[in-house]
Amino acid sequence: MYQNQLVNAIPHHFKEYRREQTLKWWGIDADFDGRYYPFMARSVLYLRQMELGPMQNFVYLVGDREKKEALLVDPAWDVKAALDQAAKDGFLVKGALITHTHFDHVNGLEDLLRATDGIVYVHKEEAEFLRGMKKNIKRIEGGEKIQVGSVEVTFLHTPGHTRGSQCFLVNEKNLISGDTLFINACGRCDLPGGDAEEMYRSLNRLASLDESTVLYPGHNYADDATSTVGDEKKFNPYLKISNLNDFLKFRMGQ
Ligand SMILES: [Zn+2]
Numbered sequence: 079m080y081q082n083q084l085v086n087a088i089p090h091h092f093k094e095y096r097r098e099q100t101l102k103w104w105g106i107d108a109d110f111d112g113r114y115y116p117f118m119a120r121s122v123l124y125l126r127q128m129e130l131g132p133m134q135n136f137v138y139l140v141g142d143r144e145k146k147e148a149l150l151v152d153p154a155w156d157v158k159a160a161l162d163q164a165a166k167d168g169f170l171v172k173g174a175l176i177t178h179t180h181f182d183h184v185n186g187l188e189d190l191l192r193a194t195d196g197i198v199y200v201h202k203e204e205a206e207f208l209r210g211m212k213k214n215i216k217r218i219e220g221g222e223k224i225q226v227g228s229v230e231v232t233f234l235h236t237p238g239h240t241r242g243s244q245c246f247l248v249n250e251k252n253l254i255s256g257d258t259l260f261i262n263a264c265g266r267c268d269l270p271g272g273d274a275e276e277m278y279r280s281l282n283r284l285a286s287l288d289e290s291t292v293l294y295p296g297h298n299y300a301d302d303a304t305s306t307v308g309d310e311k312k313f314n315p316y317l318k319i320s321n322l323n324d325f326l327k328f329r330m331g332q
Protein backbone atom coordinates (compact mmCIF):
# COMPACT_ATOMS: atom_id res chain seq x y z
CA MET A 79 0.00 0.00 0.00
CA TYR A 80 1.24 3.48 -0.82
CA GLN A 81 2.43 5.61 2.04
CA ASN A 82 0.39 8.68 2.77
CA GLN A 83 0.75 9.90 6.30
CA LEU A 84 1.04 12.90 8.48
CA VAL A 85 4.55 12.19 9.58
CA ASN A 86 4.69 14.62 12.42
CA ALA A 87 2.27 12.20 13.90
CA ILE A 88 2.46 8.97 15.77
CA PRO A 89 2.22 6.12 13.27
CA HIS A 90 -0.17 3.64 14.88
CA HIS A 91 2.04 0.67 14.17
CA PHE A 92 4.82 2.08 16.31
CA LYS A 93 5.55 0.05 19.37
CA GLU A 94 5.26 1.85 22.68
CA TYR A 95 8.95 2.57 23.01
CA ARG A 96 9.11 3.88 19.46
CA ARG A 97 6.13 6.09 20.22
CA GLU A 98 7.94 7.54 23.19
CA GLN A 99 11.00 8.14 21.06
CA THR A 100 8.90 9.69 18.35
CA LEU A 101 7.44 12.17 20.76
CA LYS A 102 10.93 13.01 21.92
CA TRP A 103 12.24 13.41 18.38
CA TRP A 104 9.48 15.66 17.25
CA GLY A 105 8.79 17.34 20.54
CA ILE A 106 5.17 17.71 19.59
CA ASP A 107 1.77 16.24 19.90
CA ALA A 108 0.32 14.40 17.03
CA ASP A 109 -2.80 13.40 15.28
CA PHE A 110 -2.93 10.39 13.08
CA ASP A 111 -6.04 9.34 11.25
CA GLY A 112 -8.05 11.66 13.43
CA ARG A 113 -6.70 10.49 16.77
CA TYR A 114 -5.47 13.17 19.14
CA TYR A 115 -2.99 13.09 21.96
CA PRO A 116 -4.07 16.00 24.12
CA PHE A 117 -1.31 15.58 26.70
CA MET A 118 1.20 17.22 24.37
CA ALA A 119 1.38 20.83 23.28
CA ARG A 120 0.34 21.24 19.70
CA SER A 121 2.98 22.12 17.11
CA VAL A 122 2.36 24.39 14.17
CA LEU A 123 4.45 22.16 11.91
CA TYR A 124 2.51 20.38 9.19
CA LEU A 125 4.49 17.70 7.42
CA ARG A 126 2.81 15.12 5.23
CA GLN A 127 4.60 12.36 3.40
CA MET A 128 3.00 10.90 0.27
CA GLU A 129 4.28 8.16 -1.97
CA LEU A 130 3.42 8.98 -5.58
CA GLY A 131 4.18 7.50 -8.99
CA PRO A 132 5.79 4.28 -10.21
CA MET A 133 9.28 4.97 -8.79
CA GLN A 134 8.42 5.02 -5.08
CA ASN A 135 8.95 8.78 -4.86
CA PHE A 136 8.13 10.52 -1.62
CA VAL A 137 6.50 13.91 -2.09
CA TYR A 138 6.07 16.11 0.98
CA LEU A 139 3.83 18.93 2.08
CA VAL A 140 5.51 21.27 4.58
CA GLY A 141 3.52 24.01 6.19
CA ASP A 142 2.21 25.97 9.11
CA ARG A 143 -0.98 24.63 10.71
CA GLU A 144 -2.08 28.06 11.90
CA LYS A 145 -1.44 30.01 8.71
CA LYS A 146 -2.69 27.06 6.68
CA GLU A 147 -0.07 27.52 3.99
CA ALA A 148 2.35 24.95 2.67
CA LEU A 149 5.03 24.23 0.10
CA LEU A 150 5.15 21.06 -1.97
CA VAL A 151 8.49 19.27 -1.99
CA ASP A 152 9.33 17.70 -5.38
CA PRO A 153 6.06 18.08 -7.31
CA ALA A 154 5.96 14.93 -9.41
CA TRP A 155 3.72 12.23 -10.89
CA ASP A 156 0.38 13.27 -9.46
CA VAL A 157 0.31 16.89 -8.37
CA LYS A 158 -3.47 16.83 -8.36
CA ALA A 159 -3.43 14.16 -5.67
CA ALA A 160 -0.98 16.21 -3.61
CA LEU A 161 -3.01 19.41 -4.00
CA ASP A 162 -6.25 17.57 -3.23
CA GLN A 163 -4.64 16.22 -0.07
CA ALA A 164 -3.46 19.70 0.91
CA ALA A 165 -6.95 21.09 0.31
CA LYS A 166 -8.48 18.27 2.32
CA ASP A 167 -6.13 19.14 5.19
CA GLY A 168 -7.16 22.80 4.75
CA PHE A 169 -3.90 24.11 3.28
CA LEU A 170 -3.11 26.44 0.44
CA VAL A 171 0.01 25.40 -1.50
CA LYS A 172 2.16 28.43 -2.21
CA GLY A 173 5.01 26.95 -4.20
CA ALA A 174 7.60 24.22 -4.40
CA LEU A 175 10.86 23.14 -2.86
CA ILE A 176 12.99 21.18 -5.34
CA THR A 177 15.59 18.72 -4.00
CA HIS A 178 17.00 18.26 -7.51
CA THR A 179 15.72 18.33 -11.07
CA HIS A 180 15.67 14.66 -12.03
CA PHE A 181 12.51 13.84 -13.93
CA ASP A 182 11.00 11.77 -11.14
CA HIS A 183 11.14 14.78 -8.79
CA VAL A 184 9.89 17.61 -11.02
CA ASN A 185 7.65 16.10 -13.67
CA GLY A 186 4.60 17.69 -12.05
CA LEU A 187 6.06 21.16 -11.69
CA GLU A 188 4.17 22.60 -14.66
CA ASP A 189 0.91 21.25 -13.25
CA LEU A 190 1.71 22.86 -9.93
CA LEU A 191 2.45 26.25 -11.50
CA ARG A 192 -0.74 26.09 -13.54
CA ALA A 193 -2.63 25.54 -10.30
CA THR A 194 -0.76 27.95 -7.99
CA ASP A 195 1.69 30.18 -9.91
CA GLY A 196 3.88 29.97 -6.81
CA ILE A 197 7.59 30.30 -6.08
CA VAL A 198 9.90 27.43 -7.01
CA TYR A 199 12.99 27.15 -4.81
CA VAL A 200 15.71 25.37 -6.76
CA HIS A 201 19.48 25.35 -6.38
CA LYS A 202 21.18 27.72 -8.83
CA GLU A 203 23.21 24.85 -10.35
CA GLU A 204 20.00 23.31 -11.65
CA ALA A 205 17.78 26.31 -12.37
CA GLU A 206 18.73 26.01 -16.06
CA PHE A 207 16.87 22.69 -16.27
CA LEU A 208 13.56 24.33 -15.40
CA ARG A 209 12.92 26.14 -18.66
CA GLY A 210 10.05 28.52 -19.23
CA MET A 211 9.43 29.11 -15.53
CA LYS A 212 11.75 32.03 -15.06
CA LYS A 213 9.38 34.33 -13.23
CA ASN A 214 8.59 31.64 -10.69
CA ILE A 215 12.15 30.49 -10.03
CA LYS A 216 14.03 31.45 -6.89
CA ARG A 217 17.67 30.40 -7.23
CA ILE A 218 19.18 29.08 -4.01
CA GLU A 219 22.88 29.11 -3.14
CA GLY A 220 22.70 27.06 0.04
CA GLY A 221 22.53 28.34 3.60
CA GLU A 222 19.41 30.47 3.05
CA LYS A 223 16.45 30.22 5.39
CA ILE A 224 12.83 30.87 4.48
CA GLN A 225 9.64 30.89 6.51
CA VAL A 226 6.48 29.04 5.63
CA GLY A 227 4.27 30.84 8.09
CA SER A 228 6.28 30.39 11.27
CA VAL A 229 7.92 27.17 10.10
CA GLU A 230 11.55 27.63 9.15
CA VAL A 231 13.18 25.88 6.20
CA THR A 232 16.98 25.95 5.88
CA PHE A 233 18.56 25.07 2.54
CA LEU A 234 21.59 22.78 2.63
CA HIS A 235 23.52 22.39 -0.62
CA THR A 236 24.42 18.69 -0.77
CA PRO A 237 25.98 17.92 -4.18
CA GLY A 238 26.97 14.37 -5.12
CA HIS A 239 23.85 12.81 -6.63
CA THR A 240 23.58 15.91 -8.83
CA ARG A 241 25.48 19.21 -8.73
CA GLY A 242 22.52 21.16 -7.41
CA SER A 243 21.07 18.63 -4.99
CA GLN A 244 19.81 20.22 -1.81
CA CYS A 245 18.27 19.08 1.45
CA PHE A 246 15.74 20.97 3.53
CA LEU A 247 16.08 21.23 7.28
CA VAL A 248 12.63 22.01 8.65
CA ASN A 249 12.46 23.64 12.09
CA GLU A 250 16.00 22.34 12.65
CA LYS A 251 14.76 18.85 13.50
CA ASN A 252 13.46 17.39 10.25
CA LEU A 253 15.63 16.66 7.23
CA ILE A 254 14.05 16.21 3.81
CA SER A 255 16.93 14.64 1.95
CA GLY A 256 15.85 14.03 -1.67
CA ASP A 257 18.16 11.53 -3.36
CA THR A 258 21.19 12.45 -1.24
CA LEU A 259 20.59 10.33 1.86
CA PHE A 260 18.26 7.34 1.90
CA ILE A 261 17.50 4.98 4.76
CA ASN A 262 20.43 2.53 4.66
CA ALA A 263 21.72 3.96 1.37
CA CYS A 264 22.63 7.11 -0.51
CA GLY A 265 21.91 8.41 -4.01
CA ARG A 266 23.84 7.09 -6.98
CA CYS A 267 26.74 9.17 -8.21
CA ASP A 268 27.21 7.76 -11.70
CA LEU A 269 24.59 9.87 -13.49
CA PRO A 270 25.39 13.20 -15.24
CA GLY A 271 26.41 15.77 -12.61
CA GLY A 272 27.07 13.04 -10.06
CA ASP A 273 30.27 13.09 -8.04
CA ALA A 274 31.05 10.50 -5.37
CA GLU A 275 33.65 12.70 -3.69
CA GLU A 276 31.09 15.47 -3.28
CA MET A 277 28.63 12.89 -1.99
CA TYR A 278 31.10 11.82 0.67
CA ARG A 279 31.42 15.41 1.86
CA SER A 280 27.67 16.02 1.74
CA LEU A 281 26.94 12.86 3.75
CA ASN A 282 29.50 13.87 6.34
CA ARG A 283 27.79 17.18 6.64
CA LEU A 284 24.38 15.56 7.14
CA ALA A 285 25.92 13.18 9.69
CA SER A 286 26.99 16.20 11.72
CA LEU A 287 23.36 17.21 12.30
CA ASP A 288 21.80 16.46 15.66
CA GLU A 289 21.27 12.69 15.94
CA SER A 290 17.61 13.14 16.82
CA THR A 291 16.96 14.84 13.47
CA VAL A 292 14.25 12.89 11.63
CA LEU A 293 15.11 11.80 8.10
CA TYR A 294 12.54 12.02 5.31
CA PRO A 295 14.04 10.50 2.17
CA GLY A 296 13.10 11.11 -1.47
CA HIS A 297 12.09 7.51 -2.17
CA ASN A 298 10.36 4.75 -0.26
CA TYR A 299 13.23 2.29 -0.66
CA ALA A 300 13.39 0.90 2.88
CA ASP A 301 11.10 -0.95 5.27
CA ASP A 302 10.48 2.22 7.25
CA ALA A 303 9.32 5.51 5.75
CA THR A 304 11.43 7.66 8.07
CA SER A 305 14.57 7.31 10.12
CA THR A 306 16.86 9.51 12.20
CA VAL A 307 20.35 10.85 11.60
CA GLY A 308 21.48 8.86 14.65
CA ASP A 309 20.13 5.56 13.29
CA GLU A 310 21.67 6.21 9.87
CA LYS A 311 25.05 6.85 11.48
CA LYS A 312 24.66 3.49 13.23
CA PHE A 313 23.29 1.38 10.37
CA ASN A 314 23.74 3.07 6.99
CA PRO A 315 26.85 1.54 5.34
CA TYR A 316 27.52 4.76 3.42
CA LEU A 317 27.66 6.78 6.62
CA LYS A 318 29.75 4.24 8.45
CA ILE A 319 32.69 4.56 6.06
CA SER A 320 35.19 6.93 7.58
CA ASN A 321 37.56 7.69 4.72
CA LEU A 322 37.13 8.97 1.20
CA ASN A 323 38.97 6.19 -0.66
CA ASP A 324 36.89 3.43 0.90
CA PHE A 325 33.77 5.44 0.17
CA LEU A 326 34.68 5.88 -3.50
CA LYS A 327 35.33 2.15 -3.86
CA PHE A 328 32.10 1.24 -2.15
CA ARG A 329 29.95 3.77 -4.02
CA MET A 330 31.47 3.44 -7.46
CA GLY A 331 32.59 -0.18 -7.24
CA GLN A 332 36.16 0.74 -8.15
ZN1 LIG B 1 17.67 11.72 -8.55
Ligand SMILES: [Zn+2]
Nearest residue numbers: 180182257296
Ligand atom coordinates in the same frame (compact mmCIF):
# COMPACT_ATOMS: atom_id res chain seq x y z
ZN1 LIG C 1 14.82 10.10 -7.34
